[in-house]
Amino acid sequence: MEEIKLSSKEINDSLKKELLSAKKDEKFQKLMDKLKIKDDVAIKYTSKLQDTLCELENCRHCKGLFCCKNAVEGHVSYPSKEDNRLIFSYIPCKYKTKLDEEQNHKKTGLSIIENARMKDIDITDKARKEVICYLDNFFDNYSSSKNNVGLYLHGSFGSGKGFLISALLNELHEKKKASVCMIYFPEALRTLKDDWDNFGSKMEYFKSVDILLIDDIGAEKVTEWGRDEVLGTILQARMDNSLATFFTSNLDIKELESHLALSNRSDDLVKARRIIERVKQLTNDLELISVNRREK
Numbered sequence: 001m002e003e004i005k006l007s008s009k010e011i012n013d014s015l016k017k018e019l020l021s022a023k024k025d026e027k028f029q030k031l032m033d034k035l036k037i038k039d040d041v042a043i044k045y046t047s048k049l050q051d052t053l054c055e056l057e058n059c060r061h062c063k064g065l066f067c068c069k070n071a072v073e074g075h076v077s078y079p080s081k082e083d084n085r086l087i088f089s090y091i092p093c094k095y096k097t098k099l100d101e102e103q104n105h106k107k108t109g110l111s112i113i114e115n116a117r118m119k120d121i122d123i124t125d126k127a128r129k130e131v132i133c134y135l136d137n138f139f140d141n142y143s144s145s146k147n148n149v150g151l152y153l154h155g156s157f158g159s160g161k162g163f164l165i166s167a168l169l170n171e172l173h174e175k176k177k178a179s180v181c182m183i184y185f186p187e188a189l190r191t192l193k194d195d196w197d198n199f200g201s202k203m204e205y206f207k208s209v210d211i212l213l214i215d216d217i218g219a220e221k222v223t224e225w226g227r228d229e230v231l232g233t234i235l236q237a238r239m240d241n242s243l244a245t246f247f248t249s250n251l252d253i254k255e256l257e258s259h260l261a262l263s264n265r266s267d268d269l270v271k272a273r274r275i276i277e278r279v280k281q282l283t284n285d286l287e288l289i290s291v292n293r294r295e296k
Contacts, residue, residue: 015043019039022049025053031053032049035079037086044085045086051071052078055070062093064095065096073096075093075096118168118171127289128164131286131288134151135165142176150246150282150283151246151285151286154253154288155250155288165246172211179211181212181213183213186219188214207238210243217251218255222259224262224271227260227262227271227275232274235282252285253280257275257276260272
């Protein structure tokens, strides 16, 4: 078949027609005006500018990274003008920015938590007195042969819940040779899902380690898999083997139950209640309302 070649004029006419059609869209024209793009520049990038508008519209209706419809999750392909051309870059959305900030904060916090010791705990804050007494008592009475009841510690954001329990676990590991594991629950779920080859071995470790801290439960996106297959399985195994389990959360027990129920269907409510009953079997419940230490 003979190849059809278009002349430069025909190509230019086609691009002009495409641009004129696109400019009938008020949003397209507003984007051109905002970026101060003239027709002789926009004509080369009509389809890419339309893609940007499409992605911006996706973002306008988006409820989180889990339902992102854009080409690169959590980003918008957005143009900037440089001389007589447009440079398209992937700009993170508010949900991606928030996730990155949380992960960076966790990385900073992890180094602090890894080195936390009970001698570093601020004992001048009266709001912490009951929790500190509980941790001291747990340390004094801990034995791998005992049925050690852990703690569900909930309360205000940034009050140092994770640091307090991590300090206890580090001391128990160092001085009583207990095997300990501290997991940031939202990240643990993501890691388990992304690293399927090691799913079984990681789950076995979470189920069998002497002392487990599940940090920030209630901050995760709830799914049936995460709730029933991961969390429920871990808690059942630890309950069956009387293994010490700790939790931190910004939610109290009732709020956590509501969080874990994906809907008001009776089966979802029963499954959420089943998780809560396991938490109650494994822990005592204490509240910590104190100053936000992350702002200090």
